[in-house]
Amino acid sequence: MSSNDPVEAFASEALDLLDQIEKALLDLGRDLGDRGAVDEVFRGLHTLKGSGAMFGFDALAGFTHHCETAFDRVRKGLSAATPALVSAVLSARDHMRALIDHRDGPRDERLEAAGNLILAELYAAMPESAGGHEPTGQQTSAATHAPNAPGEGWAIHFKLPPGAMANGTNPAALLQELRNLGECRVRLHLDDLPPFDQFVPTECYLAWDVELHGAATREQIEDVFIFILDDMELTLTPLAPASLPGEARSGTATAIANAARPDAAAGQAEIPAKAVVRPQESVRVQAERLDELMNRVGELVIAQSRLAQLTTRNGQVDPIMLRAVSEDIDRLSSELRDTTMALRMMPVGNLFGRYRRLVYDLAQETGKAITFVTEGEATEVDKTVIERLADPLVHLIRNSCDHGLEPADDRIAAGKSETGQITLSARQAGGEVLISITDDGRGLDRARIRAKAEAQGLIAAGTPLSDAALFQMIFHPGFSTASTITNLSGRGVGMDVVKRSIDSLRGTIEIASTQGKGTTFTLHLPLTLAIIECMLVRVGDGRFAIPLSAVEECLELPQTEIIANGRRNFLNVRGQLIPYLRLRESFAVQRPADLHQKVVVVGLGNSERGSSRVGLVVDQIIGNTQTVIKSLSRFHSGLGVFSGATILGDGTVALILDCGHLIALARESQHALAEQTNGEAA
């Protein structure tokens, strides 16, 4: 957050402002009479315009001005908020965002043209104000392409009173204020400039003719000159409506108020919003949390000095004192850990807010009426998790809007309300955060998924599968049951990407669906990526950590299995066959095996999916431990079996097993076995 560059700071603030504006616009879109939302949009736009101009974002300020004017009218009751207006200002918001992202780039005509299109849309959306709003001078060249609403404005002639400069009047500032009222064309009169020998440097001999286009009132203009109005020359003449800025004027010796930005690269084609690399990330932290962290560090320093005192007393360490310090440090370090983790936690509300716009756009695109409900916005998740969730959630919400919700006619036929509902909710359960996307649409079509899976050879025809296992099929690459490809989804990409992104966060996806009633996708995500609870096991001399979230149960390896050393490495656990891996063999352990070996059954997701479980045979189960995950060096990251390493309480290093990888291995061997038994049967 400690950005020294004011422009960067503004850009970051502006993005926040834009988010607020978007939120208020969406509120307004839902309830057009919402005065609070109108005010909020207006305030946001006003601040954006003002500070934008201050930091040299002239194009942004100029563009924002139009939207601000529009909302000013709505606010004053001069025109009504309409869905078209909301939609136009939403696109305008996106354009402002692009302007901010493009702040360092050369002038971009495509961007300007896009801006003008949006302005045209904006003016079309508020017909009663068509006469009033001309583009400002901030975007001179854009203005010539701007919607040519019939002009209205003022011809202003002014000359400062004698002594004005001495009183601190700055003509440049006055001109700037005029520009803020509308587009200006300024002509300078040097007629009164005296011969050089009579020239007094502190006097202002200049006079100006300003053609101000726009809806400025006489009072507004007079306000600009309020401090010198009494003594100065000022004449105001309304402009004839036909006097538009543009080609007709270009021949005269007009000094254009605001020089166009250097036209460096007209060939730059892309709308650059995406090309811009975001400057370094920052996290907003509640001050109270930082204070808490500071307190803990302070206490730690005290504890440390107590420890130092104890050790400097030669040989006479009071064991009780030592234990007291040790306990203090123990408590402090775990508090420090929690406080530091909390710094990384962000409410999911910010993320959820983004999808309101998505659903709004999707509703427009599909022509379905959709209400979007969010729950549990205050649930906090690690910042990294939030960032990496953004895209998968877009896919899932799109999927629900497009495939999940039926068209209005079908809904009515099915006796449901015409308006579909998408619910995005978050809640915390134990060490996990559950994020679910629920639609009240048609539900997943089991028969079609099965047919498709069989056609693609993912399952053998007639294989009995639980619903959960069947639904997981939709995460296979290239799997799409949509018969038509729409702009939104149905290309068969997306769901596998979702699955992979969630896997990479060490999360799982659960699907529940009732035909005709709707579908719920639930993402199970770890609270944090940096610290996980692990079960520590021993294999030979080595200790290994297994993420506790993956551990389903622990059992003793039956004696019969220890003897049987065949290829059939399967355990019968309450009637379910579970493949197991002897980690001793996998890790080539020399030391003789312990007499009573244990099996740790790990699985991803719920236990209904028999295929995604594997038993790991270990020598001993040591216990549970909190582990700070450290990634492996480049020399070992290719091994696959280990997802990282951690440092144990005694300072030694333990490797963390990658359960997903082990399960994949087990699945392969299960496949092999299935083929083998098939062969035997034939």
Add this chain to the structure above:
Amino acid sequence: MSSAQPASDQATSTLPDPASMAFASALTFAMEGEIFAIDAQSVREIVEVPPITAVPGATAALDGLVNVRGRIVPVADLRVAFGMDRAPLDDDCRIIVIETDLDGEATTIGLLAEKVLDVANLEGLPIEPAPALGMRWRSDFVAAIVHRDAQFVILPSLPVILSSFQGGAAAASPNLA
């Protein structure tokens, strides 16, 4: 293995001027009676050997991890690269933690040493490139050999050795199938 190609490149590029390889301050250490020297500039610290955690499936020369002040550092056993016996560790053994640039990436790695000797100035001493013949070792593993007090001091070519480990690690994944 893909490591052969960059290895030979490295060797040819360093061969022409072995004199430039003699470090003004070199850390010397002994393994199986041979003396090795590395640039003392790259040495971060020398620690007594902490408990080493074996990494199953990793290449033999790099199959351990140690905790050095909260950092998890892979341990390289140069004896494997030079075909020496891996004698059990004794009290003289140390881990030399070095930071070296590997393919443009700063990499921290611990070198196991049977005995750390001294820091010496090798500049100006007779130096010659690794002979192509008559060595038990891969010639590209040796950058140069310095004569000091009637002894040979071997300057190992760490980038070549380490990148050969990297190739080996992927090949020998644990026997899990």
